Amino acid sequence: MVTRRGNRRWLRRATTAGALVASAALVLSGCAAGDGGSAEAGELTQEQIDEAMTTPTTITYWNWVPGVEEQVALFEEKYPAITVNLENVGNGGPHYAKIRTAVQAGEGAADVVQMEYQYINSFIVTDSLLDLAPYGADELEDNYEGWVWNQVSRDGAVYSIPGDSGPMGNLYREDILAQAGVTEAPATWEEYAAAAEKVRATGSYISNLPSNNPGQLVGLLWQAGAKPFSYDGGEKVGVDLTSEKAKEVIAYWQDLIDRDLVSTDADFNDQWYQGLATGKYAGWVTAAWGPVYLQGYAADTSGAWRAAPLPQWGSGKAVSGNWGGSSAAVLKTTKNPIVAYEFAKFINGDESSALVAANDLFLFPTLKSVLESPDFTSQKAEFYGGQEVNAMFAEISTTVDTDFDWLPYIDYAYSSFNETLGKAIADKGDLLAGLEAWQEVLVEYGTAQGFTVNG
Amino acid sequence: MSETTTRGRPPQPVANTRRPAATRPRIGRARRKQYVAAYLLVAPFLLVFLAMLVAPLVFSGYLSFLQTKLIGGETFVWFDNYLRAATDPAFLGGLGRMALFLVIQVPIMLGIALFFALALDSGRARTSKALRLIFFVPYAVPAVVGTLMWGYLYGNQFGPIAQAFQALGLPSPNLLGEQNILGSMMNIVTWAFIGYNMIIMYSALRSIPSELYEAAEIDGASQWRIAWSIKIPAIRPAIMLTVIFSIIGIFQLFNEPSLLKTVAPNVIGSAFTPNFYAYNLAFVNQEINYAAAIAFALGIVIMIVSYVVQLSTQRKAKDFS
Numbered sequence: 001m002v003t004r005r006g007n008r009r010w011l012r013r014a015t016t017a018g019a020l021v022a023s024a025a026l027v028l029s030g031c032a033a034g035d036g037g038s039a040e041a042g043e044l045t046q047e048q049i050d051e052a053m054t055t056p057t058t059i060t061y062w063n064w065v066p067g068v069e070e071q072v073a074l075f076e077e078k079y080p081a082i083t084v085n086l087e088n089v090g091n092g093g094p095h096y097a098k099i100r101t102a103v104q105a106g107e108g109a110a111d112v113v114q115m116e117y118q119y120i121n122s123f124i125v126t127d128s129l130l131d132l133a134p135y136g137a138d139e140l141e142d143n144y145e146g147w148v149w150n151q152v153s154r155d156g157a158v159y160s161i162p163g164d165s166g167p168m169g170n171l172y173r174e175d176i177l178a179q180a181g182v183t184e185a186p187a188t189w190e191e192y193a194a195a196a197e198k199v200r201a202t203g204s205y206i207s208n209l210p211s212n213n214p215g216q217l218v219g220l221l222w223q224a225g226a227k228p229f230s231y232d233g234g235e236k237v238g239v240d241l242t243s244e245k246a247k248e249v250i251a252y253w254q255d256l257i258d259r260d261l262v263s264t265d266a267d268f269n270d271q272w273y274q275g276l277a278t279g280k281y282a283g284w285v286t287a288a289w290g291p292v293y294l295q296g297y298a299a300d301t302s303g304a305w306r307a308a309p310l311p312q313w314g315s316g317k318a319v320s321g322n323w324g325g326s327s328a329a330v331l332k333t334t335k336n337p338i339v340a341y342e343f344a345k346f347i348n349g350d351e352s353s354a355l356v357a358a359n360d361l362f363l364f365p366t367l368k369s370v371l372e373s374p375d376f377t378s379q380k381a382e383f384y385g386g387q388e389v390n391a392m393f394a395e396i397s398t399t400v401d402t403d404f405d406w407l408p409y410i411d412y413a414y415s416s417f418n419e420t421l422g423k424a425i426a427d428k429g430d431l432l433a434g435l436e437a438w439q440e441v442l443v444e445y446g447t448a449q450g451f452t453v454n455g
Numbered sequence: 456m457s458e459t460t461t462r463g464r465p466p467q468p469v470a471n472t473r474r475p476a477a478t479r480p481r482i483g484r485a486r487r488k489q490y491v492a493a494y495l496l497v498a499p500f501l502l503v504f505l506a507m508l509v510a511p512l513v514f515s516g517y518l519s520f521l522q523t524k525l526i527g528g529e530t531f532v533w534f535d536n537y538l539r540a541a542t543d544p545a546f547l548g549g550l551g552r553m554a555l556f557l558v559i560q561v562p563i564m565l566g567i568a569l570f571f572a573l574a575l576d577s578g579r580a581r582t583s584k585a586l587r588l589i590f591f592v593p594y595a596v597p598a599v600v601g602t603l604m605w606g607y608l609y610g611n612q613f614g615p616i617a618q619a620f621q622a623l624g625l626p627s628p629n630l631l632g633e634q635n636i637l638g639s640m641m642n643i644v645t646w647a648f649i650g651y652n653m654i655i656m657y658s659a660l661r662s663i664p665s666e667l668y669e670a671a672e673i674d675g676a677s678q679w680r681i682a683w684s685i686k687i688p689a690i691r692p693a694i695m696l697t698v699i700f701s702i703i704g705i706f707q708l709f710n711e712p713s714l715l716k717t718v719a720p721n722v723i724g725s726a727f728t729p730n731f732y733a734y735n736l737a738f739v740n741q742e743i744n745y746a747a748a749i750a751f752a753l754g755i756v757i758m759i760v761s762y763v764v765q766l767s768t769q770r771k772a773k774d775f776s
Contacts, residue, residue, distance in 0.1 A: 449526060
């Protein structure tokens, strides 16, 4: 599925402003007072780092986001001895396929690669990622929300430096909802269903549940507290798509589909863009990169949109899930681990670099310092009637459920979605049967690949 | 079987002259020089051929006998992958789909191509050069562009076909739905390859000696009769060629499912065509070994089908004579 939406993916992140980890680039002199886990890091002295960063070195960075060259230029400016070859080897699927091939071949792989969170486990299982904790990454933990850090770390090891993210919220057409008599964004899923009924009377669907996008649905499962996937970093995986919580989510959407209150079109294609622009969909359950993305496709409806948190499973709650975003990982095959790590840390953790990501690339930040910075949060978006959308999503970012894990074979999990649950959604058929089918193929595949599957 | 086709031209005489080796030493030296020259001339091709085609083929053949698991690594499993392919509903389903494609689409495509070739050859069409070009243009359009274009034309809501239906107040057919997707794909392939096949047939038609037509006309044969009794039998080898090309092309269908999947993600599965399946196995499922086995199995199926088709048509040709 990544392949399919890949070319637009870069847009799907939202804005950022300052990052204040600049100093981190200079610090990290190991752990004099550190904990046991980073004992080896103590070996790495500031002199060693300085030496590495001043020795002429060339590293390669694979990233498909247009505009990243600006961030790279900042790094090269700061470290004139280091040359970075920025290469775009494909969007999404092809990108990962090339990493796998190069790692397997033992040569030709980049030093640092862009890595979406859900893919990290699939590279841990092949032992392809360098543990960055000994290089000082374990000290970065406090710069991020817990859920973000959990996405890149496991058992004290840090496999990637978080970049952008996609905490989920609800974008909706205020005018259409008002016309339907819904004056406030639905706070619970129950209210959402009631609103959907009223909105349907005006001819619009309250939103679309895409049949081809596991990312969104998995994000919704994440919000509901379902833990469909788990991995222990070794040979054990868990597939639990048919848990009560997951079933509840599926049953909810089944009901809306059965009553024709939501459409089930495939998303990120021309028809879907048209649907957003023409009001066929009066809303979009999306992630923090969604607001800017939407502006590009529904310019005519500027001012009519509003952002709200996701409806909740019960009143008084404030929980969200995450959909998308990526990090920078260092491959084990690198010959310059120190430089590679410093680069990954700079690209995603340095203030100047993060500012570029925010202002020019519209990536929604993960750095707490950026998320709390007024420069970032107080931007008023005309498209959303002057609402401080960044502030809202920054707030949502703190409510994302902390623990969510992925399968070490997420490519297969996502591609098989289209033929199981996704197909049931497209056909407006039995979603529960589709969910069970998805569960079944994932267990089957995991077992065939030699994992112990306790699904 | 080569004697039944029109192909058995010079090889025999050439082969025969080589045999009598009475004055061996003298000719031998000259020959040796020739051989060396010949091998030298062939060497660049041969090297590239071996390095770029044979070696990878052998290697992937070897890969197809292995099994790699994410946990547990590599093991040599002999024909396990092939046995799995033989009972894999996804692979067999794809093959079945392609067989259906073959039976329906190829006759239509080649029929139309033949009709156009004959029409152009008859000289009745005034602007035959321009027409030839027009028919050929779709083939010149890259398959990717062509498929994207059709993907738009087929669109359920905003595609022109759907809009035309809506304008007439009719329910628009879902051309990208499960029922129609194969037909939609056939249409794209037909559109793209009519011109290509037409050119092959047309150039074969041009090489028929015109005396035959004159003789036929003197005998009072109509144009239809000439086409049916002289032209079509005369270009039978060319038609056979297009049939074999079509069989190979269709079993290897990849661009169309791969690109239409973006507009019909739930209708086109990862195993819609065998070739697409092999790709997904290798790059999504990370089952490179099984993908190699599928690729080889597909190659074997193509060879068998091509051979059977060729054989059966030759029998027919024999029966006629």
